[in-house]
Amino acid sequence: MSAPAKVNPDLARASFRQDFDLVVQEGLPDGYGWILMPYFDKLILYADLWATDEHGKRLDDYHLKLDFSYYKSWPPGVAFVNPESRSFDLQRDQKWFPKLASCPPGTEAQFHMAYNFSDGPRQLVCNSMVLEYYQSNHNPREDQKWNGARHNFGTTLNTIQLLLRKPYYGGRSAT
Amino acid sequence: MAMTNAASGKGPENEVNVTVLYTRTSKSKAFDIAKNATLSQMFDEAYKLLGEPKQSNDTYFCKNGTDLSNVLSKTVESVINSECKERYFEIRGPTGGAQRCLRRPK
Numbered sequence: 001m002s003a004p005a006k007v008n009p010d011l012a013r014a015s016f017r018q019d020f021d022l023v024v025q026e027g028l029p030d031g032y033g034w035i036l037m038p039y040f041d042k043l044i045l046y047a048d049l050w051a052t053d054e055h056g057k058r059l060d061d062y063h064l065k066l067d068f069s070y071y072k073s074w075p076p077g078v079a080f081v082n083p084e085s086r087s088f089d090l091q092r093d094q095k096w097f098p099k100l101a102s103c104p105p106g107t108e109a110q111f112h113m114a115y116n117f118s119d120g121p122r123q124l125v126c127n128s129m130v131l132e133y134y135q136s137n138h139n140p141r142e143d144q145k146w147n148g149a150r151h152n153f154g155t156t157l158n159t160i161q162l163l164l165r166k167p168y169y170g171g172r173s174a175t
Numbered sequence: 176m177a178m179t180n181a182a183s184g185k186g187p188e189n190e191v192n193v194t195v196l197y198t199r200t201s202k203s204k205a206f207d208i209a210k211n212a213t214l215s216q217m218f219d220e221a222y223k224l225l226g227e228p229k230q231s232n233d234t235y236f237c238k239n240g241t242d243l244s245n246v247l248s249k250t251v252e253s254v255i256n257s258e259c260k261e262r263y264f265e266i267r268g269p270t271g272g273a274q275r276c277l278r279r280p281k
Binding site: 023027056104126138143145154155 | 263
């Protein structure tokens with residue numbers, strides 16, 4: 001597969017706005033308990049979501065930073081962040097990074113806190129609905145690939161949300 | 176979110192309103208379905224209303240993450256009284272990732 005390239009910022013912003021409106025109109029933030037904070041000018045979305053048990057009881061809070069610089073030729077970049085600094089320090093912020101115990105049927109994924117990319121180690125949410133998956137030489141089957149005409153960042157959040165549910169969710173990486 | 180009445184041949188007292196989200200597109204449909212319909216029939220109705228084709232690699236969940244793929248012959252009523260009290264369901268397409276994660280939870 002070709003390496004992901006950034007999209008014209010105006011086009012990326014228009015897609016971001018359009019899909020943000022769709023996701024809100026469909027009631028996904030209310031239905032799943034997400035708090036979404038879009039920064040359209042910066043092509044950034046902060047998303048707060050909860051890990052839950054099998055009955056939907058909230059267990060742990062997590063905070064994502066989504067980067068829409070490659071959207072929507074490619075999925076959003078995804079990183080778990082410290083909610084106060086809105087960044088991730090590998091030494092201090094491990095509590096804000098989840099572990100995966102297993103995967104749901106039909107969904108392959110893994111959470112890497114420090115994956116070795118060509119430009120150095122950083123997070124990898126290893127799933128085909130996430131940009132970094134394509135920046136790390138992964139090759140999905142045709143039916144697993146991101147399709148910008150069909151998928152949107154709601155698909156990305158919904159995939160991560162499922163992984164943050166027991167029995168798939170494995171707890172915080174550190175306490 | 177569009178509200179549609181599915182033809183079920185039953186009176187309103189024998190129907191229940193459900194919502195099905197198609198995660199590939201983040202679009203959903205809410206509709207009435209007979210309580211004694213099977214989950215398989217309910218998802219077939221959702222495909223029709225969403226205008227999406229049923230695909231062999233689709234998987235089915237409750238909003239709370241419960242996997243329904245092996246219980247599609249259960250009735251809607253039995254599932255909303257147990258696993259899916261919120262009456263909110265998901266049709267998911269496949270996504271790729273680390274192969275080691277292919278194993279199913281015990």
